[in-house]
Amino acid sequence: MNIQKTGYHGLYFPDLGISLDGYHPEAEVVFVSHAHADHMPRNRKARAITTHPTLDFMDCRGFTGSGEPLAFGESFENNYCRVSFYPAGHILGSAMIYIESDSGTLLYTGDYRTPPSPATEGFEAPKTADILITEATFALPIYKWKSHEELTHEIHSFATESLNDGYTPIFLAYNLGKAQELMHILAPLGHPVMIHGAGFKLCDVYEKYGIGLGNYSVYDRDTCEGNILIAPSSAMANGFASNVSKKRTAYCSGWAANESRRTQLTVDKMIPISDHLDFFELIRFCKQLSPKMVFITHTPNPAVVEHYLSKEGIENSFLHLEADPED
Ligand SMILES: [Zn+2]
Ligand SMILES: [Zn+2]
Structure with missing residues (x-):
């Protein structure tokens, strides 16, 4: 199968007339x-x-x-291939892309997470694929995620303890995906949440597809004190809640598992909640799918994944696609 890069992030399949996650002028879709x-x-x-x-x-x-929409379970066909989506568990709507053609089957993961985020359609994969193209954002054995229950407990405790102590809790999380997952997890507390404007406009989509986000409104500087606040880290440098003197911040990201990150940030708490699968799930998933070939993308550490996959007898190579800091 002929696989080419298009732009910084995308893939183009000249024999199939399609591209993935990147525009190509020769691709039909x-x-x-x-x-x-x-x-x-x-x-x-x-x-x-x-x-x-x-x-x-x-x-x-x-x-x-x-x-044009394509639902999970439906497929698109042209003269060269059939394409279908599998729920990727990363953010709402995220899909892994499965291609069937005369030259075999291919699964492209995009960004994915298993076990899935509770604020998504879940996670499901085909039984097998000849070629796997997988992201490997957290591709080091130091990245082993805590269970959903443990993380939920950390998130709830940070919010309630801060409020009980008279502090306004602020969760630092990016605008699409992580912010809404936190809101979904915080919803059972019943405490009002205010979310940064850029994330707020995306919340309707979650509610539309049945993901409850609890009692929330858009961030308002004058009345935000005493609410649970959610904003991207970058908002803090731009004066977000700077009028609230008693506040505590929690940085929510897979990168929070790496303690050296703490010194680069001035936060009170690090909550290692990720939208990507951890290193051990990645290796397990590769073994389960038993592809003939794995292409690893989006990793700062290709040599590490290559080493572990080779040890399992899985042929692999690195394909450089650039990630956006949003992840
Ligand atoms: Zn992503
Ligand atoms: Zn990404």
Whole structure:
């Protein structure tokens, strides 16, 4: 199967007439795995096929090409291949892309997480694929995630203890995916949540597809004190809640598992909640799918994954696709 890069992030399949997560002028259509900036096509000529929620997010985020929905379980066919989506568990609407053609089967993961985020459609994969193209963002054995129950407990405790002590808790999380997952986890507390404006406009899409986000409103500087606040880290440098003197911040990211990150940030708490699978799940998933070939993308540590996959007898190589800091 002929696989080429298109742009910084995308893949183009000249023999199949399609591209994934990146526009190519020769491709009939581009399949979009999810609505994070590094996966969305920017070209207004793009004919994009993606899930319903991803299409809604792309609309909110200013996509100007033409978009067509494809549901999980349905497939797209042209003269060369059949393409279907599997739920990726990363953010709402995120899909892994499965291609069947005369030259075999291929699974492209986009960004994925198993066990899945509770604020998604879940996680499901085909039984096998000849070729696997997988992201490996957290590809070091130091990244082993805590269970959903442990993380829920940490998130609830940080919020309630801060409020009981008279502090306003602020969760630092990116605008699409992590912010809404936190809101979904915090919803049972019943305490009002205020979310940064950029994330707020994406919340409707979650509610539309049945993911409850609890009692929330858009961030308002004058009345935010005493609410649970959610904002991206970058907002703090721009004066977010700077009028609230008693506040505590929690940095929520897979990177929070790495203690050396703490020295680079001034936060009170590190909560290692990730939208990507951990190192051990990655190796397990590769073994389960038993592909003939694995291409590893989006990793700062290709040599480590290559080493572990080779040890399992899985042929592999590195394909350089750039990630967006949003992940
Ligand atoms: Zn992503
Ligand atoms: Zn990504």
